[in-house]
Amino acid sequence: MDPYSVFDTRRNDGYIAYAGMLSTLAITAFSHKVLVNRKVGLLAENSMRANLGLGLALAATGSPMLTRLSTELKLSKTAVGQVAIQAGIFSDMVATSLMCLGNLIFHDDSMLSYSEQRYHPFYVALIVVQIIILMTASKWVLRKINDRNPEGKPMKGIYMIGLMTAVLSICFLDKQLHMDINLASFMIGLALPREGRVSRLLINNINFFLNSVILPVYLINICLSTIGKIFGTVISARLYSMKWLDGIALGQLLSTKGYFHIFCAYEAWNHLMINDSTFVALLYMMFVTLAITPLVGYGIAAWARRKAMSRLMGLQFHMSEAELRLMVGLHGPQNLPIMLTLVEAVRWNKEPGKVTLYTTDMIELTEHAAVTLIKGDGQEGIEVMDEEVLEMRNHIGGALNMFQQKSNDEVNVRRLLAISSFDDMDRDICMCADDVKAVLIILPFHKSQRIDGSMNAGHAGFKLVNEKVLQHAPCSVGILVDRGLGHTNQGSHSLVGKNVVIVFIGGGDDREALTLATQMCQHPAIKLTVIRFLPDVEALVRESPRSHKFSNFTQTFVSKEDVQMQLDNEFFADFYNQHIANREVGYVEKHVMNGAELAMELRELESQYELFVVGKGRDRKSILTDGLEEWAECPELGPIGDIVASSDFSTTASALIIQQYDAKKHYKVIDEEFMPFR
Numbered sequence: 001m002d003p004y005s006v007f008d009t010r011r012n013d014g015y016i017a018y019a020g021m022l023s024t025l026a027i028t029a030f031s032h033k034v035l036v037n038r039k040v041g042l043l044a045e046n047s048m049r050a051n052l053g054l055g056l057a058l059a060a061t062g063s064p065m066l067t068r069l070s071t072e073l074k075l076s077k078t079a080v081g082q083v084a085i086q087a088g089i090f091s092d093m094v095a096t097s098l099m100c101l102g103n104l105i106f107h108d109d110s111m112l113s114y115s116e117q118r119y120h121p122f123y124v125a126l127i128v129v130q131i132i133i134l135m136t137a138s139k140w141v142l143r144k145i146n147d148r149n150p151e152g153k154p155m156k157g158i159y160m161i162g163l164m165t166a167v168l169s170i171c172f173l174d175k176q177l178h179m180d181i182n183l184a185s186f187m188i189g190l191a192l193p194r195e196g197r198v199s200r201l202l203i204n205n206i207n208f209f210l211n212s213v214i215l216p217v218y219l220i221n222i223c224l225s226t227i228g229k230i231f232g233t234v235i236s237a238r239l240y241s242m243k244w245l246d247g248i249a250l251g252q253l254l255s256t257k258g259y260f261h262i263f264c265a266y267e268a269w270n271h272l273m274i275n276d277s278t279f280v281a282l283l284y285m286m287f288v289t290l291a292i293t294p295l296v297g298y299g300i301a302a303w304a305r306r307k308a309m310s311r312l313m314g315l316q317f318h319m320s321e322a323e324l325r326l327m328v329g330l331h332g333p334q335n336l337p338i339m340l341t342l343v344e345a346v347r348w349n350k351e352p353g354k355v356t357l358y359t360t361d362m363i364e365l366t367e368h369a370a371v372t373l374i375k376g377d378g379q380e381g382i383e384v385m386d387e388e389v390l391e392m393r394n395h396i397g398g399a400l401n402m403f404q405q406k407s408n409d410e411v412n413v414r415r416l417l418a419i420s421s422f423d424d425m426d427r428d429i430c431m432c433a434d435d436v437k438a439v440l441i442i443l444p445f446h447k448s449q450r451i452d453g454s455m456n457a458g459h460a461g462f463k464l465v466n467e468k469v470l471q472h473a474p475c476s477v478g479i480l481v482d483r484g485l486g487h488t489n490q491g492s493h494s495l496v497g498k499n500v501v502i503v504f505i506g507g508g509d510d511r512e513a514l515t516l517a518t519q520m521c522q523h524p525a526i527k528l529t530v531i532r533f534l535p536d537v538e539a540l541v542r543e544s545p546r547s548h549k550f551s552n553f554t555q556t557f558v559s560k561e562d563v564q565m566q567l568d569n570e571f572f573a574d575f576y577n578q579h580i581a582n583r584e585v586g587y588v589e590k591h592v593m594n595g596a597e598l599a600m601e602l603r604e605l606e607s608q609y610e611l612f613v614v615g616k617g618r619d620r621k622s623i624l625t626d627g628l629e630e631w632a633e634c635p636e637l638g639p640i641g642d643i644v645a646s647s648d649f650s651t652t653a654s655a656l657i658i659q660q661y662d663a664k665k666h667y668k669v670i671d672e673e674f675m676p677f678r
Contacts, residue, residue: 314661357414360429614644
């Protein structure tokens with residue numbers, strides 16, 4: 001836990017957590033007379049410490065168990081699950097901190113001698129000083145230990161001995177200052193940094209004991225806290241435009257209790273603050289609620305899946321006010337500059353926090369890498385301890401952290417890992433995209449640029465992965481050809497004066513590319529131009545030998561082309577009125593006779609633009625691209641994509657080839673006539 005996160009006022013998670021806690025405390029206060037009733041009450045002691053202790057115990061959330069449940073049930077990828085995890089951390093940290101403070105102030109005088117009671121304020125002052133030191137100086141020391149013990153190498157014994165000695169010394173000092181040893185461990189936890197080998201070392205060893213002894217007897221929740229938590233959470237959630245069912249589910253998830261709350265109930269019984277029957281009743285209610293929380297989790301996950309299946313996962317079908325989730329694949333750090341530049345261009349059309357970037361490290365599972373796999377912590381099931389892979393991932397992680405800081409945390413960055421053979425890597429990528437509900441997957445082109453500007457032969461394994469992802473992806477897919485865009489180390493300034501062109505011929509893939517233009521056109525540094533290629537009908541008619549062929553061609557594809565042309569014209573008309581008419585986006589219209597003229601026009605444009613965005617043209621049948629497929633070097637990119645990705649096209653212009661999610665596959669129909677929309 002990061003103790004400074006409770007002061008972050010930019011997120012709604014804290015307000016939801018505080019609302020749930022305050023409502024629980026209010027209901028506990030209103031029930032005071034019932035709680036202290038000698039016949040039916042829960043408290044055997046009518047004192048301020050007993051009432052405040054019970055209220056805090058009911059208002060708290062077992063953050064570790066909530067995070068574990070959310071991860072196991074795959075709720076951490078849903079909006080409700082993410083809010084629940086963050087709000088649970090706020091609630092747990094604040095409630096436990098107040099419990100520690102109350103343990104110092106409302107001490108049991110009967111357990112202290114006269115001299116100990118006399119020096120009790122001095123003890124409290126020393127503990128406060130200790131807390132300040134733990135939250136400041138200790139972090140610097142622990143970071144130094146992490147830096148001197150990099151991942152992939154055994155941790156030096158002197159540091160392990162020193163670490164355990166420091167932990168035991170702190171616990172011993174707290175015991176001498178009459179602070180409960182269990183609360184002292186919480187203070188040590190606040191002192192540990194969230195990342196690094198030191199924290200992982202302690203957690204892994206503690207988890208063995210918890211999983212072997214504590215977890216089998218773990219029980220959750222009590223009735224009163226559930227009612228109070230749900231009431232406050234629902235009201236707060238409605239203020240932030242969340243649905244009623246989401247608010248109720250969120251309140252139930254935040255009612256989860258942890259090991260600390262079992263300890264609180266035991267301590268209250270041990271100090272005669274509650275009687276035996278009340279203690280048993282509390283444990284029984286926790287056991288009953290144990291069966292409820294997973295069911296709520298399954299319900300949220302099922303609702304999220306049904307909601308996702310009810311809409312198409314693509315840019316054209318994405319609601320403008322909804323969160324934009326992009327997933328990018330990385331072969332290595334060399335792919336980061338252009339990927340982050342593209343995300344930087346897209347995020348300007350969204351409110352802060354409404355863009356989430358999922359970066360997936362694509363690592364081949366070789367025999368050497370397989371022997372270095374270990375069980376991971378958190379959301380990653382496995383970790384790779386190979387030194388080369390660790391160095392690569394650390395490099396990527398540092399660049400992503402810098403990008404997030406430069407964007408003022410307006411872009412949420414999440415990391416994923418796809419480690420498998422090239423034959424199966426597409427499954428991992430598609431499953432990850434489905435889990436995170438991404439609307440667009442962007443993968444690097446399997447070829448990379450040489451020093452002289454030409455493209456190399458490429459990696460056959462990554463080419464196979466790209467082909468399979470294009471076939472099976474649960475959302476739209478983009479293949480990014482990198483020719484130096486973003487390699488300036490200037491953050492968002494790398495986009496200053498950049499010219500981006502959208503090539504529009506027709507079809508769903510081109511409409512998806514045009515939708516991306518609506519996301520990019522808001523960036524003040526980008527000069528965006530849309531070029532629409534249309535058939536030069538007059539020239540075709542004048543060519544008498546070809547006029548008959550053109551007539552037969554149009555008759556062959558007239559039925560499907562009429563549908564696509566109608567959709568193209570309607571979509572382009574809306575785009576024209578919104579962005580071109582007000583000169584927000586430049587527009588050029590070109591008429592060509594055939595694919596040869598189209599390719600020649602594109603080659604003449606390569607020096608004018610730094611980025612070409614084109615559609616794959618999977619469902620497009622046009623005389624403008626007729627015959628280009630026969631000469632394609634990379635047919636998985638489509639006729640236009642193959643041209644802009646070829647080695648002889650350009651040495652400076654990068655390219656993004658987009659394939660829209662197949663609506664027919666989503667609705668399981670065989671023809672556009674049966675689609676639920678036109």
